[in-house]
Amino acid sequence: MGGDHGPKVTIPASLDCLKDNPALNLILVGDEAILKPLLSQALGDYLGRLSIRHASECVAMDESPAKALKNKKDSSMRVAINLVRDGQADACVSAGNTGALMATARFVLKMIPGIDRPAIISTLPSIFGHTHVLDLGANVDCTAEHLFQFAVMGNELVKAVDSIENPRVGLLNIGEEDVKGNEQVKAAAKLLESSSLNYIGYVEGDSINAGHIPVDLIVVDGFVGNVALKAIEGAAKMIAGGLKEAFNKNLLAKIAGLVAYPVLKLFKQRIDPRRYNGASFLGLRGLVIKSHGGADRLAFKTAINLAELEIKKDVIQKISQQVEKTLAMSARA
Amino acid sequence: MGGDHGPKVTIPASLDCLKDNPALNLILVGDEAILKPLLSQALGDYLGRLSIRHASECVAMDESPAKALKNKKDSSMRVAINLVRDGQADACVSAGNTGALMATARFVLKMIPGIDRPAIISTLPSIFGHTHVLDLGANVDCTAEHLFQFAVMGNELVKAVDSIENPRVGLLNIGEEDVKGNEQVKAAAKLLESSSLNYIGYVEGDSINAGHIPVDLIVVDGFVGNVALKAIEGAAKMIAGGLKEAFNKNLLAKIAGLVAYPVLKLFKQRIDPRRYNGASFLGLRGLVIKSHGGADRLAFKTAINLAELEIKKDVIQKISQQVEKTLAMSARA
Numbered sequence: 001m002g003g004d005h006g007p008k009v010t011i012p013a014s015l016d017c018l019k020d021n022p023a024l025n026l027i028l029v030g031d032e033a034i035l036k037p038l039l040s041q042a043l044g045d046y047l048g049r050l051s052i053r054h055a056s057e058c059v060a061m062d063e064s065p066a067k068a069l070k071n072k073k074d075s076s077m078r079v080a081i082n083l084v085r086d087g088q089a090d091a092c093v094s095a096g097n098t099g100a101l102m103a104t105a106r107f108v109l110k111m112i113p114g115i116d117r118p119a120i121i122s123t124l125p126s127i128f129g130h131t132h133v134l135d136l137g138a139n140v141d142c143t144a145e146h147l148f149q150f151a152v153m154g155n156e157l158v159k160a161v162d163s164i165e166n167p168r169v170g171l172l173n174i175g176e177e178d179v180k181g182n183e184q185v186k187a188a189a190k191l192l193e194s195s196s197l198n199y200i201g202y203v204e205g206d207s208i209n210a211g212h213i214p215v216d217l218i219v220v221d222g223f224v225g226n227v228a229l230k231a232i233e234g235a236a237k238m239i240a241g242g243l244k245e246a247f248n249k250n251l252l253a254k255i256a257g258l259v260a261y262p263v264l265k266l267f268k269q270r271i272d273p274r275r276y277n278g279a280s281f282l283g284l285r286g287l288v289i290k291s292h293g294g295a296d297r298l299a300f301k302t303a304i305n306l307a308e309l310e311i312k313k314d315v316i317q318k319i320s321q322q323v324e325k326t327l328a329m330s331a332r333a
Numbered sequence: 334m335g336g337d338h339g340p341k342v343t344i345p346a347s348l349d350c351l352k353d354n355p356a357l358n359l360i361l362v363g364d365e366a367i368l369k370p371l372l373s374q375a376l377g378d379y380l381g382r383l384s385i386r387h388a389s390e391c392v393a394m395d396e397s398p399a400k401a402l403k404n405k406k407d408s409s410m411r412v413a414i415n416l417v418r419d420g421q422a423d424a425c426v427s428a429g430n431t432g433a434l435m436a437t438a439r440f441v442l443k444m445i446p447g448i449d450r451p452a453i454i455s456t457l458p459s460i461f462g463h464t465h466v467l468d469l470g471a472n473v474d475c476t477a478e479h480l481f482q483f484a485v486m487g488n489e490l491v492k493a494v495d496s497i498e499n500p501r502v503g504l505l506n507i508g509e510e511d512v513k514g515n516e517q518v519k520a521a522a523k524l525l526e527s528s529s530l531n532y533i534g535y536v537e538g539d540s541i542n543a544g545h546i547p548v549d550l551i552v553v554d555g556f557v558g559n560v561a562l563k564a565i566e567g568a569a570k571m572i573a574g575g576l577k578e579a580f581n582k583n584l585l586a587k588i589a590g591l592v593a594y595p596v597l598k599l600f601k602q603r604i605d606p607r608r609y610n611g612a613s614f615l616g617l618r619g620l621v622i623k624s625h626g627g628a629d630r631l632a633f634k635t636a637i638n639l640a641e642l643e644i645k646k647d648v649i650q651k652i653s654q655q656v657e658k659t660l661a662m663s664a665r666a
Contacts, residue, residue, distance in 0.1 A: 064512070127571050137507050140515040174470050174559040179397070182473040182556055205563030209571040223515055224557050226507040230538030231561040235568040238460050238542040239604065246600035253596045260593035263586045267579035271572065 001030040001058045001076040002096025003293045003300070010095065011038050013300035017308075018046045024308060027089055029053045029080040055079040061293060065099035069107055077101055081108045084286040091287035091307040093278075095295050101288065102138055102281060109286040112320050114327040117142070118283035119150045119222070120290065121157060124232065125271045128214035131207070132158050132167075136279060137226035144187030147171070148195070149323075151188075151219045153282040155197055156322045158217050160313035168213075170203035172220035172228070177202075184221070192219075195326075208232065233273070240268075278303035280310060287316050334363040334391045334409040335429025336626045336633070343428065344371050346633035350641075351379045357641055360422055362386045362413040388412040394626060398432035402440055410434055414441045417619040424620035424640040426611075428628050434621065435471055435614060442619040445653050447660040450475070451616035452483045452555070453623065454490060457565065458604045461547035464540070465491050465500075469612060470559035477520030480504070481528070482656075484521075484552045486615040488530055489655045491550050493646035501546075503536035505553035505561070510535075517554070525552075528659075541565065566606070573601075611636035613643060620649050 003009060007030065014026050025048075028035055032054040036043075043050055055076040059068040072078060077096050083089035085108050094101050106118055121134035134154045139146065151169055158167040171189055173181040180202065181189075192199040200215060205228055207215050220228070243264070247257030257264075269275070273292075277299035281288045287310055291303035310316075336342060340363065347359050358381075361368055365387040369376075376383055388409040392401040405411060410429050416422035418441050427434050439451055454467035467487045472479065484502055491500040504522055506514040513535065514522075525532040533548060538561055540548050553561070576597070580590030590597075602608070606625075610632035614621045620643055624636035643649075 062510075125571065127574060140507065140513075172560060174473065174556055174563075177395075180473075205560040205565075206567030206570065208564055209567035210574065211567065220560075223507055224560050227505060227538040227553075227557050228560050228564040230507075231541055231564045232538075232568040234539030234542035234544065235565040236572065237539065238458065239569065239572050241460060241543065242600050242603060243597075246596045247593075249596070249599075256593040256596050260580075260589040263579045263582070263589050264576075266582075267575050270575060 001034075001055075002061070002094050003291065003295055004061070004095075005296070007034060007038055009295060009297055009300050011035070013297045013304060014050075015042050015046075016297065016301050017304045018042075018049055021305075021308065025049045026304075027051050027053050027080075027083060029055050029083070030076040031055065031058065053079060053083065059097050059100045061097050063097055063100060065097070065103035068097065068100035069103045075104075078104050078108070081105050081286070081288065084288070085109055090311040091289060093289045093291060093303050093307045095291040095293055095300060095303070098137075098290055098293075101290055105281055105284050105286070105288045109284040109288070111283055112285055112323050114323045115149050115153065115283040117146050117149070118281050119153065120279045121154055121282055122229075122279035123276050124208055124229070125276060126208065126214070127210045130276070131209070131215055131218055133208060133218045133220065133225055133229070134282065135220065135222035135225050136229050137222045138281070139222035141223070142184060142221035144184050144191055147184065147188035147219055147221065148191040149283070151192055151195075151197060151199075151217070152322060152326050153319050154217045154219065156319045157280065157282065157310070157315050160315045160318055161309055162216065164216065166198040167216035168200045169197050169217045169219065170200050170207060170215040172205070172207075172218050172224060173202035174204065175202065176204065188219070236271070236273070274299035275302060278306035280306070280315070282319060285316070285320070287311065334367075334388075335394070335427050336624065336628055337394070337428075338629070340367060340371055342628060342630055342633050344368070346630045346637060347383075348375050348379075349630065349634050350637045351375075351382055354638075354641065358382045359637075360384050360386050360413075360416060362388050362416070363409040364388065364391065386412060386416065392430050392433045394430050396430055396433060398430070398436035401430065401433035402436045408437075411437050411441070414438050414619070414621065417621070418442055423644040424622060426622045426624060426633075426636050426640045428624040428626055428633060428636070431470070431623055431626075434623055438614055438617050438619070438621045442617045442621070444616055445618055445656050447656045448482050448486065448616040450479050450482070451614050452486065453612045454487055454615055455562075455612035456609050457541055457562070458609060459541065459547070460543045463609070464542070464548055464551055466541060466551045466553065466558055466562070467615065468553065468555035468558050469562050470555045471614070472555035474556070475517060475554035477517050477524055480517065480521035480552055480554065481524040482616070484525055484528075484530060484532075484550070485655060485659050486652050487550045487552065489652045490613065490615065490643070490648050493648045493651055494642055495549065497549065499531040500549035501533045502530050502550045502552065503533050503540060503548040505540075505551050505557060506535035506537065508535065509537065521552070569604070569606070607632035608635055611639035613639070613648070615652060618649070618653070620644065
């Protein structure tokens with residue numbers, strides 16, 4: 001039900017995924033009176049793989065997370081997360097209110113023992129392929145221990161979804177020298193240095209998309225991570241808009257635009273934010289994927305596919321085991 | 334002497350500025366033995382407007398600011414800043430080591446009474462024209478009062494250089510709702526709301542380049558500001574590189590690139606970072622402009638022109654007066 005477009009986007013995206021992936025089963029959670037008419041044909045086509053779970057309420061995009069949690073016990077996101085808790089679903093995907101989704105997920109699923117705070121991780125394109133960044137906004141103030149926990153969790157996710165042994169882990173800072181940064185970052189660096197992670201040191205803001213060395217996972221507190229993510233979105237929007245304007249300036253520019261169109265289109269696909277849609281909530285005892293609220297059909301499809309990948313790769317289980325192991329090690333130390 | 338390229342860039346840029354602006358006088362500070370041979374012709378051409386001030390030392394780009402300040406009392410940046418202190422120069426422009434330049438400027442020029450910390454401000458392109466952002470990295474931890482002081486100083490600079498009455502001032506946060514953000518940002522918002530500034534509220538990271546409403550000045554702590562700035566640089570670099578690669582992929586793409594070249598070039602000029610080079614140190618009792626270390630001739634020229642504009646607009650004097658006025662008001666309150 002969530003996101004800026006609701007079932008108009010989530011349903012076609014769901015059907016696309018069912019078509020592409022015969023192993024996928026989807027439960028659409030929301031108002032049956034709205035969903036059923038939109039699905040009549042599909043329920044037959046995907047018999048046994050597609051079902052509706054009725055939820056009488058819906059959390060508004062601008063609703064306070066605390067109020068949603070308290071008052072809307074039959075909201076679509078709450079019911080969907082309950083399915084994860086009860087083992088009836090392996091993951092919940094939502095384009096709804098981020099704060100409410102996080103608060104509800106935390107309340108219903110609970111934290112992995114040893115993790116203090118959940119974190120939001122997503123993938124961004126880079127000149128080396130892509131980079132995973134966390135936290136993207138769940139936590140406005142992080143201690144060094146929180147940052148270290150994020151690194152441990154993110155490292156397991158990257159290992160699993162990218163199928164690599166030792167992800168290069170960087171800590172976001174305002175310089176690469178030891179003296180740079182605030183106290184939390186400096187203390188987190190010490191924890192990372194003495195860990196078994198493949199810690200490559202401080203990286204700067206440009207490393208997200210185009211650093212001088214490749215980095216697989218960038219760890220940052222949620223305030224800085226969120227600002228960086230949105231700053232990148234703004235830069236990309238300005239450049240895309242400027243290009244469009246430039247190629248519409250006059251007839252000659254329009255002709256040039258037509259000639260260049262196939263090249264520009266191919267390039268755009270490569271960094272298309274819809275191909276990177278879907279952020280995972282880490283630290284919870286269950287898988288919850290947040291889609292961008294403004295996601296269209298392709299973007300929401302990407303988020304569903306991400307959930308499927310993380311289920312297949314057993315990401316939550318791997319994180320839980322690693323956290324337990326790390327805690328056992330610190331207890332011995 | 335500073336920057337990645339030294340006099341090879343700074344001298345041609347200086348001569349360009351002297352040529353363009355008959356009212357400009359420049360003192361080039363550095364090793365006379367290096368500078369003089371490069372200037373023999375120009376010293377005659379710009380008689381009375383161009384001179385060399387010898388400085389026997391030079392701060393390395395990776396030297397510790399504390400060591401540079403302590404050990405290199407005859408460094409080119411120290412001598413240049415001394416000229417500002419002594420009224421022999423109206424501004425100092427340097428492409429050298431940022432930390433050393435800041436430490437030296439602070440030590441030699443002292444702070445404006447009432448300002449606790451210096452801040453770095455620069456201009457970035459936006460879909461509405463441009464946006465000024467501070468702090469870009471001088472301070473890793475800021476209190477609400479620091480952020481407020483940055484706003485007061487930045488506001489005077491924007492009024493002066495953009496010739497506008499009431500700059501729209503935004504506070505960088507991870508959401509636009511009141512509940513968002515950390516304690517410092519929330520407290521700074523209260524100070525800004527009760528001030529005489531044209532405070533428009535919280536803005537998000539995308540507002541730097543492409544928000545949904547125009548903002549003239551964005552206030553942020555130096556850690557977040559620096560990461561955002563570099564994240565934008567990284568995004569722009571990735572997109573520019575990707576475009577170049579796309580237009581070189583095969584013969585057809587190359588032809589398309591040739592046709593599109595004039596359009597792409599015009600667009601590139603509009604957001605060319607060299608046209609935005611030059612960051613001002615605010616809060617000091619004298620004008621110091623930091624050029625990007627990697628600046629080329631055009632970029633360094635932009636930094637010199639920025640210094641000239643801020644001199645003409647009397648930015649430092651206006652900031653000092655405004656700070657005094659604001660302090661007097663708080664004392665009465």
